[in-house]
Amino acid sequence: MVVAMSMRDHLSDLEKESIYVLRETARQFKKPVLLFSGGKDSLLLMHLSVKAFRPGKGGGRFPYPILHIDTGHNFPEALEFRDRLMADLGENLIVRKVEDSIRAGRAVDETGPFPSRNRQQSVTLMDAMAEFGFDAAIGGARRDEEKSRAKERFFSLRNSAGAWDPKNQRPELWRILNGRMRSGAGEQMRVFPLNNWTENDVWHGLSRMKVEVPSLYFAHTRRCVRRPDGNWLAMSPYVFPTPDCVIEERMVRFRTVGDMTCTAPVFSSAKTIEECLVENAQLPTSERGTRVDDQTSDAAMEDRKKEGYF
Amino acid sequence: MDQLRIMVCGSVDDGKSTLVGRFFHELGQIKSDQVQTIEKASQKNATGREKSGVVNLAYFTDGLRSEVENGITIDVAYRYLDMAGRRLVVADAPGHFEFTRNMVTACSQVDAVVLLLEGHSGLKEQTRRHLKIAQWMKIPRILAVVNKMDLCGFSQEIFLKRKQEIESEAGMAEITVIPACALEGHGILSFAGSPLSWFRGPSLLDWLKQVPGSSVFGHEDASLRLSIQGRVLGAGSDEAGTLAVIHSGRLQREDCLQTPEVSGLVQVLEIQIGDQVTNHALPGDPVFLKLDREVAAGTLLTLPEKGPLSARRWKVEICPLLENLDLSGKEFWLRTLLAEKKVRVLPRATSTPGGFAQNEIQEAVLEFAEDFATDTRDFSGQGDLGRFVLLSLETGGTIAAGFFLGV
Ligand SMILES: Nc1nc2c(ncn2[C@@H]2O[C@H](COP(=O)(O)OP(=O)(O)O)[C@@H](O)[C@H]2O)c(=O)[nH]1
Ligand SMILES: [Mg+2]
Numbered sequence: 001m002v003v004a005m006s007m008r009d010h011l012s013d014l015e016k017e018s019i020y021v022l023r024e025t026a027r028q029f030k031k032p033v034l035l036f037s038g039g040k041d042s043l044l045l046m047h048l049s050v051k052a053f054r055p056g057k058g059g060g061r062f063p064y065p066i067l068h069i070d071t072g073h074n075f076p077e078a079l080e081f082r083d084r085l086m087a088d089l090g091e092n093l094i095v096r097k098v099e100d101s102i103r104a105g106r107a108v109d110e111t112g113p114f115p116s117r118n119r120q121q122s123v124t125l126m127d128a129m130a131e132f133g134f135d136a137a138i139g140g141a142r143r144d145e146e147k148s149r150a151k152e153r154f155f156s157l158r159n160s161a162g163a164w165d166p167k168n169q170r171p172e173l174w175r176i177l178n179g180r181m182r183s184g185a186g187e188q189m190r191v192f193p194l195n196n197w198t199e200n201d202v203w204h205g206l207s208r209m210k211v212e213v214p215s216l217y218f219a220h221t222r223r224c225v226r227r228p229d230g231n232w233l234a235m236s237p238y239v240f241p242t243p244d245c246v247i248e249e250r251m252v253r254f255r256t257v258g259d260m261t262c263t264a265p266v267f268s269s270a271k272t273i274e275e276c277l278v279e280n281a282q283l284p285t286s287e288r289g290t291r292v293d294d295q296t297s298d299a300a301m302e303d304r305k306k307e308g309y310f
Numbered sequence: 311m312d313q314l315r316i317m318v319c320g321s322v323d324d325g326k327s328t329l330v331g332r333f334f335h336e337l338g339q340i341k342s343d344q345v346q347t348i349e350k351a352s353q354k355n356a357t358g359r360e361k362s363g364v365v366n367l368a369y370f371t372d373g374l375r376s377e378v379e380n381g382i383t384i385d386v387a388y389r390y391l392d393m394a395g396r397r398l399v400v401a402d403a404p405g406h407f408e409f410t411r412n413m414v415t416a417c418s419q420v421d422a423v424v425l426l427l428e429g430h431s432g433l434k435e436q437t438r439r440h441l442k443i444a445q446w447m448k449i450p451r452i453l454a455v456v457n458k459m460d461l462c463g464f465s466q467e468i469f470l471k472r473k474q475e476i477e478s479e480a481g482m483a484e485i486t487v488i489p490a491c492a493l494e495g496h497g498i499l500s501f502a503g504s505p506l507s508w509f510r511g512p513s514l515l516d517w518l519k520q521v522p523g524s525s526v527f528g529h530e531d532a533s534l535r536l537s538i539q540g541r542v543l544g545a546g547s548d549e550a551g552t553l554a555v556i557h558s559g560r561l562q563r564e565d566c567l568q569t570p571e572v573s574g575l576v577q578v579l580e581i582q583i584g585d586q587v588t589n590h591a592l593p594g595d596p597v598f599l600k601l602d603r604e605v606a607a608g609t610l611l612t613l614p615e616k617g618p619l620s621a622r623r624w625k626v627e628i629c630p631l632l633e634n635l636d637l638s639g640k641e642f643w644l645r646t647l648l649a650e651k652k653v654r655v656l657p658r659a660t661s662t663p664g665g666f667a668q669n670e671i672q673e674a675v676l677e678f679a680e681d682f683a684t685d686t687r688d689f690s691g692q693g694d695l696g697r698f699v700l701l702s703l704e705t706g707g708t709i710a711a712g713f714f715l716g717v
Contacts, residue, residue, distance in 0.1 A: 010311040010397050016594035017526050023539045023553055023596065027607055053542060055551055055598040056585030060542045143388040147347070147373025150387040153415075166374050167384055171411040171631050171708045173418040174697050175526065176645055180706025196399065198390045289343035299375045 011205055014197055018045075019052040020175065021154050021193035022138070026053070026063040028179030029136040029189065033129075036066045036093075038078035039257040040202055040217065041140030041194055046085065047209050048193065064138070065092040069125050071117040072099045073238045073259035081214040096128040113240045114227065116261045122308040126162045129188060136179070136189040144198045146288045148302035152192050155179055160186030162308025199255075199287045200277060207273045217276065219253045219268045236260040255280070255287050311392070314523035315399040317416045319444070320426030321436035322405035325457040327383055329426065329492035330402045331367025333514060336499050339391055340370060351378045371402040384409055386416040398518060405436055410443075410669040411631035414711055417444055421524045422451040424514070425476075429462040429489065433475055439669060441476075443629065445483060446671050446713075448687075451521050452480065454487045455514065460494060464505040486517060527594035528558030528694050535685070535695055536561060536611045537648045542598060551582070551598040552605065557647060557694045559613075561591045567611040570620055570683030576611060577602040608649045610683065610695070618695065620683035621717035623656075624676045627687075628700065628712035630666050635709060637674075638665035642709070643701040644676065646684055647694055650701075653678055673715070687713035 022045075025032050034049065036042045046066075054060035068082065086093045098117050101107040106127065107120040129137065143150045153172040158164060170178065181187040197205070206213055223235040226246040233239060234252075238261050241247060252265035253276065266283065270276040280287075301309075318326045331348070334340050340348070351369040355378060371387035372378060383404040391398045401416040417423070423444045427437050444452060456472045459465075473487040489506050490497030496504040499515045512520070528535065539553040566575040580600035581588050591597045605611070612618065630637060638657040643650050656675040658665050666672055685695040700710040 010313050013313060013525055013527075013594065016596060019596040020555055020594070023555070027540050051584050052596060053553075055542060055582050059551070063540075063543060144390050147371075147387070150371070150373060150389065151385045167376055169385055169412070171415045171699070171711065173415060173699050173708070173711050174647075174694070176647055176697065176699050178645060178699065178701060178706070178708050180643065180650075180701055182705045196388070196390075200392075284342040286341035286343055289341065299373075299378075302373075302375055 011201060011208065014201055015048065015051070015205065017196060018048050018193040021177065021191065022049060022052045024177045024179070025136055025138060025191050025193075028177070031132065031134050032064040032136040032138060032191070033067045033094075033132070033134040034062070034064050034138045035125075035140070036068050036082065037140070037258070038068070038074065038082050038214065039140070040206065040213065041142065041197075043085070043211070043213065044194065044197075044202055044205055045138065045140050046089065047206070047211055050089070062091050065094050065132075067094045067096065067125075067128060067134075067137070069121045069128065070095050070097045070099075071121050071259050072097060073117055073236070073261045075216055075234070075257065075260055077214055077216050078257055081212075085212075094128070094132070096124050096131075098124045100124070101127060113242050113245075114233070114261060115238070117259065118262055119304060119307065119309075122162065122304065126308045129162070134188070135181070136191055138191040138193065140194050141192050142194050142197050142199075142202075144287075146301050148299065148305060152195060154192055154195055156190045156192065157181070158188050158190055158308070160188075162188065164190075164302075164305040166302065166305075199280065203273050203277055213273070214257065216254045216257050218271050219251050221249055222252050222265065224248060224250050224252060224265055232264050234260050234263070234265060311395055311397050312523045313397045313399065313525075314422065314518065314521060315401070315420040316422045316424055316518065316521075317386075317401040317403050317413075317420040317444075318424045318426065319403040319413055319417070319440040320405060321434040321440075322382070324405065324426040324428050324434075324437070325492040326405060326426050327368035327371050327402050328366070329424075329455065329457065329490070329498070329514075330389065330400055331370035332492045332495050333400075333498050334370060334389065334391065335367055336495055337391065337393075337515075344370065347373075355379070355381060382406065385412045393515075393519065396519070396523065403440075405440075407436060407439075407669065408633070410436075410439065413440060414443060414447075414629065414631060417447050417449065418711070420449065422453070422521050423449045424453045424455060426455050426457050427472065427476065429456045429459045429465075429468055429472060432472055433479060438479060441479060442671065445480070446627070446629070452483070452485045453514070453517050453521075454480075454485055455497070456487065456489045457492050459489045459496070459506060460491045464489075464491075466508050469509075486511070488512065488514070488517070490514065525594065527556075530558075530560055530592050532558040533616045533689075534559030534561060534565075534567075534611075534613050536567070538605050538607050538609045538611070540607045552601055554597050554599050554611075556591055556593050556595055556597065558593050561595075561597070563589045566614065568614045568617055569605065569609050569611055570617060570681075571609060572605075575614065576605060610648050618683045618685045618689075619717055620681045622678050622681055624678070624682065624684075624717060625715045626674050626676055626698075626712050627671055627715055628666070628674050628710045629671050630668050630710045632707075632709050633668050635666060635668065637700075637710070641703060643703060643706075644678075644698050645701060646698045648684075651678055651682055652703075653700075655700075674712075684714055686716055 107123045348369040403413040403416045535557040582598040644653040687696040
């Protein structure tokens with residue numbers, strides 16, 4: 001099995017790089033936080049944090065708490081998985097709800113048949129950063145996912161409003177990570193330890209660590225709705241299909257897991273990671289092609305990153 | 311699978327982004343939703359350089375709003391591809407002088423460089439600058455692609471002229487030169503059946519298959535360089551361990567190590583990676599160590615007699631990355647892989663305001679408050695510790711890249 005062996009080498013390098021970034025983050029910032037969404041990338045970050053900071057035998061703790069920005073539009077399976085994982089790891093989980101930001105008048109809910117809270121979550125995130133005084137937020141974004149993420153640094157500076165300035169990023173040389181910020185200016189850092197992982201790498205990495213993965217990533221039957229624009233979504237209490245929508249029970253899985261209101265299912269019969277990988281290679285679309293939130297405009301992700309999103 | 315990381319660079323508009331897009335397209339690696347994005351951007355910006363209806367593959371990497379609107383590359387985009395047995399990471403760098411800092415960023419992350427120039431117009435100022443920077447940053451392999459051969463009649467004579475020009479610019483360094491037409495896809499996967507079929511060398515793909523890849527971390531057979539990253543937060547004090555990373559060389563259990571700061575030796579009692587106790591560790595390994603004494607984060611550990619140089623004044627080479635920098639006589643943070651220290655740039659007499667020109671490689675002398683121990687650029691094992699950046703005291707921003715030359 002020469003192929004499998006050498007695949008391991010390449011993954012080991014990615015793991016080493018990510019753990020290096022996690023440890024540098026712990027060393028350089030006063031109060032970092034790890035953002036957890038319940039998806040595969042933030043799950044990988046959790047397990048890499050174990051490798052970085054917990055030598056086993058009960059020793060060690062993460063040098064940062066975990067923050068979940070709860071949009072209220074989660075897949076119930078993702079929340080269940082989150083709570084089980086947190087109970088297993090015994091790390092400190094903080095949850096902040098978009099619902100509360102809306103109630104406090106900090107954000108306004110969208111209306112219409114398919115309301116999304118994708119933009120609203122930036123407000124809740126920024127409020128939580130301020131509430132706890134976090135100076136760095138670690139996220140599971142990868143360059144391979146999307147065209148503006150393709151331009152990210154490992155340490156990515158945000159101004160006091162959380163805004164990314166893609167035209168004026170800091171140089172980042174070799175493995176010398178610069179966590180300095182202008183003092184008293186309210187700047188903060190976004191940290192992306194998984195920058196160089198591809199979708200396939202994430203699956204190989206999780207599979208090699210032999211960790212449990214949310215059931216949403218594997219084929220199951222589910223009531224789905226086809227919107228008039230052709231996009232499919234899972235049926236949920238958060239969508240209000242108009243009569244021109246089609247509602248059907250289908251065998252599906254998810255390639256990315258975000259909100260129920262913006263994550264499109266993939267029709268599939270793949271029940272294992274290996275089967276998903278084979279199937280993905282044959283799919284005509286990219287991973288993020290299943291995200292309705294990326295399709296709202298030509299630069300939807302870049303625009304959200306300018307509003308404090310990661 | 312091994313890994314090869316490359317950067318595509320060269321002057322503005324010589325076809326870098328087009329080449330990257332064309333390469334992924336020819337290999338069937340652009341997915342349908344990405345094709346749609348590229349088509350949409352091409353239609354919207356069909357004024358000027360694109361004829362309407364023609365797809366501009368540069369939009370595969372030029373994805374920022376201002377990049378699409380202006381038809382330029384501002385910052386480096388990274389794209390990933392699996393070839394037979396090899397992960398390829400492609401960094402598409404910007405060509406403009408004012409974005410050279412982003413090209414330098416990309417250059418610091420790669421094993422090999424693809425440098426583009428135009429067949430009809432030849433070497434430009436930015437072509438020369440990018441070549442010089444790549445050589446300065448010790449990128450061992452360079453492929454020069456003479457692009458837009460369609461604009462000079464696919465002429466072998468003109469190609470040979472450009473080849474000779476770029477070879478003499480590169481000096482003694484080995485450099486491979488090939489012709490191409492990124493727009494039509496000639497020379498990308500092969501030359502067969504193309505108007506360039508007279509060429510007998512490797513295509514871009516052939517070259518990428520045979521260039522050696524490398525690791526993000528240093529060499530295993532170089533001298534040991536290990537740095538302390540912090541401590542494990544344990545419940546009981548007996549559980550506490552030390553976090554460390556190996557930059558180069560090989561660490562063995564029971565090694566006795568020295569630090570530039572402390573006299574006496576530090577012994578390694580136990581090495582652990584993940585939850586596995588082991589007898590040795592290699593570059594990049596994130597280790598948990600039990601040492602016979604406490605050592606502070608940022609400390610460098612080496613084998614005795616194989617340690618770095620130490621001095622208050624260092625001769626360096628720097629490349630200032632921002633415009634209108636006033637470096638001469640000023641103080642900055644200097645950051646290496648290990649540590650951050652305040653330094654002063656000693657003044658020099660030149661005609662440039664502030665004494666240093668943007669994006670030019672220049673010698674300087676740095677003065678530390680006390681002795682500073684580090685490796686030089688030419689230290690074997692990639693000299694990872696021989697690299698540094700300068701940060702503004704005011705903003706914390708990274709303003710220059712540099713190498714330690716000697717004391
Ligand atoms: N005629 C011709 N034009 C090309 C070729 N490659 C790129 N171009 C054009 O050159 C212009 C600049 O290309 P781009 O890839 O954006 O250049 P970059 O600034 O180096 O990234 C675009 O209009 C391309 O279509 C080529 O091989 N032949
Ligand atoms: Mg370009």
